Amino acid sequence: MCNIPKDMKWSFSRLQTYDQCPLAFKLQYIDNLPQEQNAYAEYGTFCHSLLERWAKGELMSFELADAYVEGYDAAIREYFPPFPRGLAGKYYDEGLAYFQSFDGFGEEYEILSVEDKFCIDLRGHSFDGIADLILRDRNSGEITVIDHKSKSLPSMKKKLFENTRQLYIYAAYVKERFGVFPALLRFNMFRYGLNIDEPFRMECYEETLDWIERTISRIDADKDWLVSSSGYFCRWICSCRAHCPIGEEIIHAHERSCPE
Numbered sequence: 527m528c529n530i531p532k533d534m535k536w537s538f539s540r541l542q543t544y545d546q547c548p549l550a551f552k553l554q555y556i557d558n559l560p561q562e563q564n565a566y567a568e569y570g571t572f573c574h575s576l577l578e579r580w581a582k583g584e585l586m587s588f589e590l591a592d593a594y595v596e597g598y599d600a601a602i603r604e605y606f607p608p609f610p611r612g613l614a615g616k617y618y619d620e621g622l623a624y625f626q627s628f629d630g631f632g633e634e635y636e637i638l639s640v641e642d643k644f645c646i647d648l649r650g651h652s653f654d655g656i657a658d659l660i661l662r663d664r665n666s667g668e669i670t671v672i673d674h675k676s677k678s679l680p681s682m683k684k685k686l687f688e689n690t691r692q693l694y695i696y697a698a699y700v701k702e703r704f705g706v707f708p709a710l711l712r713f714n715m716f717r718y719g720l721n722i723d724e725p726f727r728m729e730c731y732e733e734t735l736d737w738i739e740r741t742i743s744r745i746d747a748d749k750d751w752l753v754s755s756s757g758y759f760c761r762w763i764c765s766c767r768a769h770c771p772i773g774e775e776i777i778h779a780h781e782r783s784c785p786e
């Protein structure tokens with residue numbers, strides 16, 4: 527069986543969606559059903575846009591906090607989940623604190639590219655991506671690729687190995703554009719004001735390419751489209767929650783097992 531349309535464009539998030547819930551992948555990328563927004567995604571997009579404007583010289587560091595406050599309500603239209611309690615306020619405050627104290631990414635770096643949209647071939651598959659920020663150390667010449675993340679630190683760390691594959695895909699683009707692999711892969715966990723750094727390792731890069739091939743083969747052969755069992759994800763995050771034939775069932779089962 528061949529599920530994959532010939533013109534399918536791949537990305538890290540598409541493969542991650544399949545790992546998260548095969549049915550969600552089918553609904554979004556094979557059936558092409560309309561996708562829903564969620565507050566987490568809107569928040570991430572908004573904060574990315576401010577960092578992009580700074581990196582392009584459109585906003586100064588000292589203007590970021592004001593731009594954040596002024597643009598927040600228009601940018602985040604969806605509701606954050608009501609639990610854990612105080613989530614919406616926590617996200618707002620953490621973003622504000624980050625932009626109030628923002629002082630760039632280090633004088634030792636020059637910016638090579640910002641929100642760089644790319645399309646590359648990885649083992650015969652066409653991959654799209656957007657590299658948030660690519661820097662070069664003025665002294666060593668080494669390149670760092672940065673992804674800004676609004677995700678929670680515990681969930682990031684819990685699946686760090688899997689999440690870092692995203693940066694290995696970006697590393698392939700860096701090699702194609704600049705001729706060398708980046709020395710450092712960095713997640714800018716901006717809500718926490720800290721970085722998660724991974725030195726580039728060729729064996730992890732190869733593992734990422736293997737994972738890509740493996741996952742695409744599984745998608746192509748999938749007949750069952752199994753579902754995510756996380757009611758929280760179904761209720762608040764899944765982009766196709768409005769069209770899912772069994773999402774409601776999972777959500778109700780989740781709410782019965784943890785009513786708060």
Ligand code: SF4
Nearest residue numbers: 547550760764770773
């Ligand atoms: S609502 Fe849940 S089960 Fe349905 S597609 Fe989304 S994640 Fe999968």
